[in-house]
Amino acid sequence: MTSSHPCLRHPAFFYASREDYVAGLVPFITGGLQAGEPVLAALPGPNLDVVRSSLEDAAEDVTFLDMSKLGRNPARIIPAIRRFVKDRAAGGSVRFIGEPIWPGRPRAELEEATRHEALLNLAFGTTPMTILCPYDTARLPAKVIDDARRTHPELLVGGHRRTSPEYAGWPLHPDDAPLPRAPAGESMTSEDVACLRHFVTDHARRLGVAADRVGDLAIAVTEVATNAVRHAGGPATLRIWNDRDAVVCDISDRGRITDPLAGRHLPAPDAESGRGLWLVNQLCDLVELRSGHWGTNIRLRVALN
Amino acid sequence: MSPAGYGPNDHLCWVHESESAWVDTAVSYLDEGARGQDQLLYVADKREPELVDDLRDLSGRDAMLESGQLRVVPLGEVYGATDSFDEARQVHTYHELAQAARQAGYRGLRLAAEASSMARTSEAAQRFTRYELMVDAAIAESPLSAMCGYSRHLLDDDAVRTLSFVHPIRHDAKRPVKGSLHAGGDGHWRLDGEIDVATWEALGIGLSALADGADVHLDLEDLTFIDVGGVRALASVARALAPEGRLILHEPPDTLRRMLELAWPDAPGIEVAEGEGP
Numbered sequence: 001m002t003s004s005h006p007c008l009r010h011p012a013f014f015y016a017s018r019e020d021y022v023a024g025l026v027p028f029i030t031g032g033l034q035a036g037e038p039v040l041a042a043l044p045g046p047n048l049d050v051v052r053s054s055l056e057d058a059a060e061d062v063t064f065l066d067m068s069k070l071g072r073n074p075a076r077i078i079p080a081i082r083r084f085v086k087d088r089a090a091g092g093s094v095r096f097i098g099e100p101i102w103p104g105r106p107r108a109e110l111e112e113a114t115r116h117e118a119l120l121n122l123a124f125g126t127t128p129m130t131i132l133c134p135y136d137t138a139r140l141p142a143k144v145i146d147d148a149r150r151t152h153p154e155l156l157v158g159g160h161r162r163t164s165p166e167y168a169g170w171p172l173h174p175d176d177a178p179l180p181r182a183p184a185g186e187s188m189t190s191e192d193v194a195c196l197r198h199f200v201t202d203h204a205r206r207l208g209v210a211a212d213r214v215g216d217l218a219i220a221v222t223e224v225a226t227n228a229v230r231h232a233g234g235p236a237t238l239r240i241w242n243d244r245d246a247v248v249c250d251i252s253d254r255g256r257i258t259d260p261l262a263g264r265h266l267p268a269p270d271a272e273s274g275r276g277l278w279l280v281n282q283l284c285d286l287v288e289l290r291s292g293h294w295g296t297n298i299r300l301r302v303a304l305n
Numbered sequence: 306m307s308p309a310g311y312g313p314n315d316h317l318c319w320v321h322e323s324e325s326a327w328v329d330t331a332v333s334y335l336d337e338g339a340r341g342q343d344q345l346l347y348v349a350d351k352r353e354p355e356l357v358d359d360l361r362d363l364s365g366r367d368a369m370l371e372s373g374q375l376r377v378v379p380l381g382e383v384y385g386a387t388d389s390f391d392e393a394r395q396v397h398t399y400h401e402l403a404q405a406a407r408q409a410g411y412r413g414l415r416l417a418a419e420a421s422s423m424a425r426t427s428e429a430a431q432r433f434t435r436y437e438l439m440v441d442a443a444i445a446e447s448p449l450s451a452m453c454g455y456s457r458h459l460l461d462d463d464a465v466r467t468l469s470f471v472h473p474i475r476h477d478a479k480r481p482v483k484g485s486l487h488a489g490g491d492g493h494w495r496l497d498g499e500i501d502v503a504t505w506e507a508l509g510i511g512l513s514a515l516a517d518g519a520d521v522h523l524d525l526e527d528l529t530f531i532d533v534g535g536v537r538a539l540a541s542v543a544r545a546l547a548p549e550g551r552l553i554l555h556e557p558p559d560t561l562r563r564m565l566e567l568a569w570p571d572a573p574g575i576e577v578a579e580g581e582g583p
Contacts, residue, residue, distance in 0.1 A: 193502050194483060197530070215560040222532045226502045266568065272541065275568040276533045282567045 009130045010120055011161055012152035014145070016138040021047070022054045024156065025097060028132055032095035033061050038088035041097040042067040042077065043134070063088075071100040074109070074116035075281040078123050078264045085127060093128040101148070103139035106244075108301075110144060112288060115172065117151035122170045123261055132156070170260060176290040178297045182250045185241025196225045196238050200249055203240045207247050208304050216283040217302045221249055223276045224298050228253030232295070246285065249300045257291040307333035308452060308476065312341065313413045316444045316487070317452040318472035320465055322479070327454045328359045331417040334452045335363055335375070338415030343450070344406035345369065349419035350380040374411070380422055387422075387429045392436040396443045403449035413448025421456040430464035434507075435514035437471045442488040463506060470507035473497075484528075486511040493522040493555065500528070500535035508535060512542040512552075519550050522578075526556040536564050540572045547574030554578065 015021045025041075029051070032039045041051060042065040052059045063084065071077050081096055088094060098120075100113040120131055135148050149155065149166040188199045200221045204214045221238070228236035232255025239250045263277030281287050286301040307330055311317060317334075321327040335345045347356055356377035360366050369375035384390050403414040424430035437453065444451060455468050457479070466482055469475045473487040473495075484498035486508065494515060500508055515521050521542075531539075543552035554561070555578045562577060569575070 194499065197501070212559065215558075216563075218530060219532060219560060219564065222501055222530075226532065226534065230502065266570075269569070269571045269573065270544065272537065275537070279533055279564060279568045283563075 007126050007128060008121065008124045009154065010124075010152055011130075011132055011154035011156045012148040012164070013132050013134045013156040014137045014148075015134055016136070018050060020158075021050060021134065023159070025051055025132075025134065026054050028095065028097070028130075029055060029062060030058055032130075033058060035093075037093050037095050038084070039063065039095045039097075040065065040081070040084045040088075042070050042080070043097065043099045044068045044102045047099060047102075047134075067099055068102075071098075071113065071116075073281055073284060073286050074100050074113045075264055075287055077116055078119065078261070079266065081120075081124070081131075082265070085129065089129070093130070096129060096131045097134065098131060099134045101133075101135060101140065101144060103136055108288060108299075109286060112286060114144070114147045114151060117148070118168070118170050118172045119260060119264070121151070121153065123264065176292040178252070178292075178294065179250070179288055179290055179299055182239045182248075182299075183241055183243075185239050187237065187239040189235050189237040191229050191235045193222055193225050193229060196236065197222050200238065200240055204247050204249075204302070207240075207242050209247050209302055210305075213302050217247070217249065217300065220280045220283050220300050221251065223280055224251045224300070227276065228255060228296070231255045243301070245305065246301045246303050249302075250297070251300075252295060252297045254295040256293070257289065257296050263287070263289070309333070309337060311337065311450060311452075311474070313343075313448050313450050314445055315450045315474060316441050316472055317450075317474040318469045318476065319452055319454050320457055320469060320475075320477040320479075321454055322457050324456075327419055327456070329362075331419070331452070331454065332360060332363045334417050335360070335415065338450070339363075339365065339369065339374070341415075342412045343415035344373075344409065344411040344413070345375045346402070346414060346416045347375070347377045347418075348380055348383050348416065349454075350422040352379060353377055373409075380418075380420065383418075384420075384423060387425075387432070390423070390432070390436070392432070392439055395436065396439045399440065399449060399451075400443050400447045403447040407448045413450065416449070416451040417454070418451065419454040419456070421454070421459040424455070424460055424464050424468060427461075427464065430460070430467060431510050431514070434467050434471055434510050437468060438486070438488070438494075438511060438514055441471065441473065445488045445490075466503070467507040467510050470504055471511050482507070484508070489522075489524045491522075493524045495524045495527065496531075497527040497529075499530040500538075501530065501532045502534055505534045505538055509538045509541065512538065513545070516542055516546050516550065516552075518546070520553055521546065521550065522553045522555060524555045525558065525561065528558055528561070531558070531561055531564075533564065533568070536561065536569065540569050540575055543572060543574035545574075550574070551576050 013024050029039050040063045044067045149164045150168040153167045155164045186203050201218050204217050225236045232253040236253045263281045267274035284300045285303050288299040290297045406414040424433045469482040484500045484504045489495035552575050
């Protein structure tokens, strides 16, 4: 591995055991540190401990983040990387290890994490950095591994790096389809943003959402509904239901969001607009956004506890 | 529906759908003042005989006109032309009239003013919005109460909404405005109720009217909701105030604090007053 790259390198790293994991990550990290490249590792909790203990003293020079917190909503990962690059890169290259996909994540979260992986190529295509993404091939479903081949230009398997023939770039699909059909829930169609907000807050309270999270949901729903009514022209349809340990709120309208990175960058302090979807991503535990010729469909999830 | 239960220091906005609805409302409002021993002032964009005729259903009208308890004044004589209107002087005049009413033995001065003519263009409406805020501050400190009438049919929706927004008490049967900016105590201003897309513009106009270079203090303990666009309006006014002045937020709701931290971390000119609240 060379010490600096003219642009992004983004390999998926396939491992099937703890030994594989350590054998892949430790040289990547220590190689980066020796080359003077700042290293950020965002891994799910237990894996953080594995890497930390394997690195011994070198762990002190690595920035660690718990991916199960940072990446709970995967739309928050790109901003965290951007911040690290801004604070630490100093014109050189950096290394980031990101593992937002782990066994047992619910389907909707895996879907968003996969989109995040694909968006990394778009967000950092011209940034000199290496992003290594570990995948547990022994425990993840085959479809998830297939997707990893499509979202990563390179694969690192058994210590060998090669290009991924299945790499699809962005968009992953020619046109987004709407999200899977919402289950039966309470629904409302209106052009009045305040009515939509009151509808959601009443039902969120009834479904057991804590008071501060009802406030978060009210802001997020108001923002999405306002965009829908203002830019799409016409009423927005909103649906709310209970899904396991969360409340989910689905909003659809006829407008189209064309920036695939919308909500993943914070505008400059003097910029008037561009903070709406950013805040929605900060306030909700998961945001699923699909936009195509048919309109826009956004699904907001807020945990009950 | 007619206004009832209002007393000194109340500042009410009444959006009406017709001339006759306004006259009925004004009569009822002035009648309540007469029963409370207020001196009464009726202002509208009409000649004096028409103003007197408007109040034909006001009980004791002629006797009150005779005694001086009731006065009617054409709008033009009060405010002059919209382009030469001096807001500060007019606010001072009302303050003086209210003091004089008190000295003459009345409880205070009660004013019913149909002022749509002062807000026929968007520029005039913005200017009159500033005036309404200044009047509101005077009403809070004088033996003065006022009901401002605005016509849905003479004014565009934005003007009606903005003018309603700068009254602590608002009546609009068709399109109620859920938020409000008005005078608080100690030279502070208060932002109450719900702020969303319906009131972004009103909030921007109202706050800009208050931004004259010095610090602006906003009391927010009765702000029940503010959306991203509302915070954008706050940040925009704060940026215009900086570096000489600041927008200082008192007791903001937790959600507003969070939005500022998450999305406006380095916004210039906006501050949360510390050492207050829960």
